[in-house]
Amino acid sequence: MRHEELFYLLALQKVEGVGDIVAKKLISHCGTAENVFQTKAAQLKMIDGIGSMVLRNLKDKLVFEKAEAELRFIEKNNINWTYFGDEKYPERLKHCIDGPVLLFASGNINLNKKRIISIVGTRQITSHGTEFCKNLIAELAPLDPIIVSGFAYGVDIVAHQAALEHNLQTIGIVAHGLNQIYPKIHKRYVSKIEENGGFMTEFWSSSNPEKENFVKRNRIVAGISEATIVIESADKGGSLITANMANDYNRDVFAVPGRITDKFSQGCNNLIKTQKANLLTSAADVVYILNWNFETKAKPIQKQLFISLNNNEQKIYDYLQKTGKQLLDIIALECDFPIYKISSTLLDMELKGVIRPLPGKLFEAI
Template structure:
């Protein structure tokens, strides 16, 4: 944990124009602390590879230290936690991103240790199709207790947050401004529920004005802290496509929900799939399969002699027993159930030790 003095200098370092997080981490590693950076002679800093005058020309401007002192007062007064990039609490996957923030400001009850983390992004003008898919996806994944991350904006973001709250899943709003405000204001009514089981994360300080240019910085955190980014709906151009691009640059999995070629809000997703920049997703089963979560979810041993099944689960088990190994699409035809409904049923049956997944999106009944 950082001392208050080191925190002061790191906040000031993060505020410096032109420096950037990757350079800041490089300098901290080289000199041992943020305080040492501020106290080092410029000539010595300029001898470090990749450090030019443009990056450090504001280093001796004491106004940034004054701003940092104000920020520490805000942190103390508002139950804010600060995570440094070396801390155990800092998102593990984000640590491996070269431009991951040197500091993250958090509020709520966030616990990321040994958690499955996915990001859900998409258009602010989400359609009923997008809402239904997002809600069903999170509902079907709920038994695996994933952490749901979004930008807390209109549309796909807030749909994901509200559904996560409904299923009591830990959910995180990643903000493009400081923790002294909520944007859009209308979403402030959801903040208490988010903070009860999850919270908010940002690398912006209090007083940092909301600006659309902040979205790019925000999106790198959304993409970087997650195992996968899921694009629900997107027009041909949009912020969610930028997040998908960042996720790809971090070698993360990206999934996109396909739509009709005539739907403007499916163009972005369809293009991602067409250009092999995202995997096509039709149900929760696709996420589970590609991320390998199904292997982790299998019970070690079936201990119950008699397992209670719902009518729909029993119907599915009977059909699998009749057909043997069967692909998801074929099961959908045979049972006359949509694939998104099947995905949830199959997942429950897998956790009960009745069904197991096989390569190629196949499933079989365990006798």
């Protein structure tokens, strides 16, 4: 059954004039991709956006030959696949009108977690950007998010590597078929990524990493995740396209600010200036904006490790140890702490595992 289902989905993809949006309309109206080919033209013509060209092309028998060839490749190489009507299809992508009809995957991807973030940026990452990206993922690691990126040079591969270092699931969204690796130099990371994560694409084995494919795959990077983070970007680039797509999908976007004279801070600064991105200075900003609750998978921090707290954090911790549960505003007042700084400080302490948030803006020491 799945064999036939995939065959007709592949065939429908090869019908000229049928893109993701039109294919979804046809399948939703007919029930299955197979039914699309069997439904009379008079009925299909009643669907909004279905014209004579599409109806004529649906009769092209060559689409079945192409589908058969790709089906053999998928089955021979044990490629995983899902389509937009499946339970396994990424939940957030289901809400993107132009999300891909079919997704192919390799590795051990598990999207059952709610926390999925995409990290993108320039291919010419600076040492500052590298350090920030690594530190950000290290700080977020106790929250066990899935890290999505595009497996390209620069920010992408730094994000994947950092995720691997902290045993986080990481997914590379590639702009070509799963029969190849691009860039080839990144082949050394493939097996490690597939152990805890993997690769996803909408492209067939016949698709090469062409320029337009990278722009197209960016909508998956933006649509699959809860938020998109731009580490560094010039005033033009693929990461800005991804950020704009994320905004169109009503997803949160974060950008790391930089000096106005830095070439690879211009894109981020413009996103912040035009209110298309939240300013990102630390993991605490992500946790706060996305309203993530801290549930560490690490062992609780022991008292002998409290030396990692700075003076302000230690003062707040000692106060909560003494008083028990307390309101955010009261903590700021009693600890003589500026109200505009207290939220980020408390979130930093959450990430260190020394306090926990409670309903009603209450906090308590662990």
